[in-house]
Amino acid sequence: MCCPSATLAVWTSAWLSGAAASDDVLDALLVWGEAHEVVAGDAEAAVTLDLPLAGDFPVTPVQLLAALRSRSAGGARLVLPVPGDVRGLGGGGTFTEAALRVGEAMLLPALGFGLVPHAIAEGLVRWTVYKVDCRGSADPVGIGEAEHGLTDAIRDSAGTLQALDLARDRPGVRAELSAWLKARPKLMWPAGTPGRALRVLQRADEIGAILALAEADDPGGALSASAALRRADALRPLGEAVRVARYAAVNEAVRLLTEHNRQP
Known part of the structure; x- marks a missing residue:
């Protein structure tokens, strides 16, 4: 079936283009967990999007959405990597490793960031945001x-x-x-x-x-x-x-x- 990254990619893109409200995005995520939190996986993501680093107190997706809106994030993209097929991920590094561990991620190509979800407890999903080199990450499969x-x-x-x-x-x-x-x-x-x-x-x-x-x-x-x-x-x-x-x-x-x- 689909996954949290698919839900976030579609609903965030609809919201950023004016086809949905921010509350719609948050409501759609509830199917994957009663609570969602967001942290940055590196210093650039933390500074650019005003997010706490992993290990600090996390914020809710509301703050993430506000940061995306203020920076004209554009459309999102789903990636479903497996060993031997990392199409769409762009460059390697920490983001690629994290995405491979869970088998999914969401890219924001216009901003150069990627988000990886991880269920850290029953009903709680943590999204970690990474700076990503999105060059060469175009979707090759129609x-x-x-x-x-x-x-x-x-x-x-x-x-x-x-x-x-x-x-x-x-x-x-x-x-x-x-x-x-x-x-x-x-x-x-x-x-x-x-x-x-x-x-x-x-x-x-x-x-x-x-x-x-x-x-x-x-x-x-x-x-x-x-x-x-x-x-x-x-x-x-x-x-x-x-x-x-x-x-x-x-x-x-x-x-x-x-x-x-x-x-x-």
Whole structure:
């Protein structure tokens, strides 16, 4: 499913372009935690955005939003890095390391800052802001390419699983999928979020649910080690396609929301 960085990227972009209120941004974040706090991960972020350094008393996202508004932050961008694929992160350093640890981050390319969320306690999310070299961080994956990639990965993974005799039907699987999806946080998106982006996100969530069930489907450890490894290899491209689809859909939503609301 999507993540805190996706929520913040879309809602902050909508707010900065006049399509949402600051309270809407704060309300949307509540699905990820009852409280959110913000600190700076380095001195430049602390001075530029008037934020406390990590280790000092944190501030609320309200202060962060005020700093972004006063500096014409522009649109945000979601990144979902994994080892071997750090597209969109720009330069390396502390920000890249932090983003890789949690598998997500939000970039503010116009300002040269990145934010990484971390759940530090039940119901509490801390956002750490880092100075980032955003040169070369442009999004290389369009939503059309990502959508086709997801379709291709579904077909290829299904064929591989059938060939391995691992795509077994299981009684009650539809009910399990429905329950899994219903248990996920119910995300809100701004009015005007493009329908194609929402459809791709929904499809990615549905495939993500199937992946989660497939990866857990080994009652009593019935699969041999070699069969489990082959299944993991078959599912890996599909998991990658889901990640890229989410990444592309969120950034397409940000792009269109920002462009539409800049028009006179």
